[in-house]
Amino acid sequence: MQYDYDIIIVGANIVGATLACALADSGLKLLVIDAYKPDFEWANNTNDDTYDLRVSALTSASSNLFEKLGIWPKLIKQRPSPFRALHVWNEDANNKLNFDSADIGDACLGHIVENRRVQHALHQALAYRRSVELKLGVSLETLNINKYSATITTNDNKSITAKLVIGADGTRSKVRELANIHSTGWAYQQQAIVAIVNTEQPHQQCGWQRFLSTGPLAFLPLDDGRSSIVWSAKDDYANELMAMDNAAFDLEITNAFQDELGKVTLNSERAAFPLKAQHATDYVAPRIALIGDAAHSIHPLAGQGVNLGLLDAACLSEIIKTAIDNRRDIGREHTLKKYQRTRKAGNLAMLAATDGLNKLFSNNSELLNGLRNSGFSAINSLPHITPLFMRLAAGK
Numbered sequence: 001m002q003y004d005y006d007i008i009i010v011g012a013n014i015v016g017a018t019l020a021c022a023l024a025d026s027g028l029k030l031l032v033i034d035a036y037k038p039d040f041e042w043a044n045n046t047n048d049d050t051y052d053l054r055v056s057a058l059t060s061a062s063s064n065l066f067e068k069l070g071i072w073p074k075l076i077k078q079r080p081s082p083f084r085a086l087h088v089w090n091e092d093a094n095n096k097l098n099f100d101s102a103d104i105g106d107a108c109l110g111h112i113v114e115n116r117r118v119q120h121a122l123h124q125a126l127a128y129r130r131s132v133e134l135k136l137g138v139s140l141e142t143l144n145i146n147k148y149s150a151t152i153t154t155n156d157n158k159s160i161t162a163k164l165v166i167g168a169d170g171t172r173s174k175v176r177e178l179a180n181i182h183s184t185g186w187a188y189q190q191q192a193i194v195a196i197v198n199t200e201q202p203h204q205q206c207g208w209q210r211f212l213s214t215g216p217l218a219f220l221p222l223d224d225g226r227s228s229i230v231w232s233a234k235d236d237y238a239n240e241l242m243a244m245d246n247a248a249f250d251l252e253i254t255n256a257f258q259d260e261l262g263k264v265t266l267n268s269e270r271a272a273f274p275l276k277a278q279h280a281t282d283y284v285a286p287r288i289a290l291i292g293d294a295a296h297s298i299h300p301l302a303g304q305g306v307n308l309g310l311l312d313a314a315c316l317s318e319i320i321k322t323a324i325d326n327r328r329d330i331g332r333e334h335t336l337k338k339y340q341r342t343r344k345a346g347n348l349a350m351l352a353a354t355d356g357l358n359k360l361f362s363n364n365s366e367l368l369n370g371l372r373n374s375g376f377s378a379i380n381s382l383p384h385i386t387p388l389f390m391r392l393a394a395g396k
Ligand SMILES: Cc1cc2nc3c(=O)[nH]c(=O)nc-3n(C[C@H](O)[C@H](O)[C@H](O)COP(=O)(O)OP(=O)(O)OC[C@H]3O[C@@H](n4cnc5c(N)ncnc54)[C@H](O)[C@@H]3O)c2cc1C
Pocket: 010, 011, 012, 013, 014, 015, 016, 033, 034, 035, 036, 055, 056, 057, 058, 138, 139, 140, 141, 168, 169, 170, 171, 173, 174, 192, 193, 194, 230, 273, 291, 292, 293, 294, 300, 302, 303, 304, 305, 306, 307, 308, 309
C-alpha cells in the first residue's frame, strides 16, 4: 500500500508542533497542517516589547521535554520568566498556601512563557527537518478510515493518505468529530480574561492566585516586572469586566486582589475566553489518536492544560517509535491503546481536581464555607502535603 505520508498531524499549535519535533528523527514522513497561519512578523523586530496576551506556566517536566528536543536553548532567549513560589489564598480565609521551590530543592517551580514564542520556536525547528512538511492555512475537511489507511481532504482540495492521523486540533477537534469519538463536558459559565498589568509592588518572581466566589484571579510574573493576569469570572461579571473602562477595571482588580501587589494598572488590551471542561471517551481509534485539548480540556486555574498536552505528545511519540522498532503497524488500534492506557487516568484526575477546586471556591454557598476554610488550614498544617502539591504542580 502506498501512502503520501506515514503520519498526518492536524493542528500545529504548541502540542501538535511538539509531537512533530519529537517524531522528526524517527524516520517517518510527516505532514503537519493548521487552519491558522500565525503572523510571526514580531520575530523580525528585535525591539519588540509587546507581550503575547496568551502565556503558559510551563512545568519543569515540560521544559525538560523541550530541552530534550533542542527547543529550550531557543526558548531561554525568549524572555521566559522563572517563578520560584506560588501564593494561593481564599476570599474568606486568612490562611494563605505558600508553595516555594526551595521546599523541593529546585531553583524554580516552572517558567511563564509566551505562547506565540513557543510556537515560533517549534515552527523554526520544524523548518529544518526534511522529514516534516508544515502547511499553514490548510484545514482538515473530511476523513475516511479503512483497514489499512486514513485519507483526509483539505480546504485546498487535496486528498492525502497516511497510516495514522493525529488530532492536535484543540477543544473543537474536527478529527475527533469525524472519527466519531464522543466527548463529555460542560461549560463553566465562566470566561477567562487575560491581560498584561503593572503592579505597584514587585511580583518577586512569584505566581499569585486568589480564589474569589466569582472565580479565581491569577497573577503570573513576567520577565520585565509586569504580570500577566488570568481572571476567570462568571459570565455576567466577566461581561461587566470586559465592558469597564481602564480606570474602573484597574480599581476593580486592585480591590479583588486585596492590594496584595498594591495598585494594579492595565497595560494591554483585554481578551476573554469562554471556559469548558471536556474529555474524549477514547483517545484512540483505528488509525486515529487525539492529543492535547482535542482529548481533554480543563479549567486553567492550575495552569496545566498545555503541560498535559505536552506529556501526551511525549508519550505518543515514544509508543510510535517503539512500534517502528518492533516493525508494528503504527496505526493499529492495539498499538495506540497503550498511549490511551498511559495518559487517560492522569488527565482525567487533573480535570477532576481542577473542576473540584473551581466548584468549591467559585460560589457563595454558606454550606461550603467551612469546607473552604478548613481545606486551606488542613493543607497548610500538614508538613508533607505542601511539597506533594508542588511536585504535582511541577509535573514530577
Ligand atoms: C486563559 C487560559 C490560560 C491558560 N493558561 C495555561 C497555563 O498557564 N498552562 C497550561 O499548561 N495551560 C494553560 N491553558 C490551557 C492551554 O492554553 C491549552 O491546553 C493549550 O493551548 C492546548 O493546546 P493544543 O495545541 O492542544 O490546542 P490549541 O492551542 O487549541 O491548538 C489547536 C490548533 O489546531 C488548529 N485547528 C483546529 N481545527 C483545525 C482543522 N480543522 N484543520 C487544521 N487545523 C485545525 C487550530 O488552528 C490550532 O492552531 C490556558 C488556557 C486558557 C484559556
